[in-house]
Amino acid sequence: MSNNTGCSCCGDIVDLTMTTEDMNKCPICNQEGKKVKNITVKHLVKEEYVESVETMNYSICMNEDCDTVYFSENKGIQFSKEQVKVPIWFKKDADPRYACYCSEVTINQVKEAVRDKGARKMKDVLAITGAMKNSKCEIKNPLGVCCHETIQTAIDEALAE
Ligand SMILES: [Zn+2]
Known part of the structure; x- marks a missing residue:
């Protein structure tokens, strides 16, 4: 991946290529999700859910039809579209995108x-x-x-x- 993107954040870009090991299936729709850092989840869930974010890895469900956004590695905790602060642009009905x-x-x-x-x-x-x-x-x-x-x-x- 090129660093020459013109943005201010890609200086220390990590390789986002995923192996099958990194894939996690959404407990609701069973489609593959992408790994997301714990810190990202903590900042994006609504205030009242911050404390229920566990210190483990999360994934984000990439299925546009699924209401689940984040789910934890052990699939115990999930956060739905209504529980995050921002519309998820690739989910159905996101507004604004x-x-x-x-x-x-x-x-x-x-x-x-x-x-x-x-x-x-x-x-x-x-x-x-x-x-x-x-x-x-x-x-x-x-x-x-x-x-x-x-x-x-x-x-x-x-x-x-
Ligand atoms: Zn899903």
Whole structure:
């Protein structure tokens, strides 16, 4: 993965390629989830649930139709869409759909930058929308990772329209 993404958070990027060992199945829908750091879960569940976050690894359910967001390694604790502070952009009915949670830039704003303001590349979009400034992805993004892939996907989709 390239560090040359134009964002302020990818300096110490970790390899996010996952092995099957890292895969965890959602206890509700049985689809594979992605591992998420404990600190990310702690910051993203609503205030009243922070204390029930255990000191173990969590995964996030990537199924757009499933209401479960985070589930723990031992599958004892789960947090649903209603129990997290922000809409999860890839879940059904998320509103708003943030691409960049740190700067609160939505996928629509990214697409508008491409459609209406002539942005063609990542750096154009960042300049127009202000995305990826003051990145705190670990505690702001529901996956705990930089949003550049999400933004790139939105750019690609808008260009293809
Ligand atoms: Zn699920």
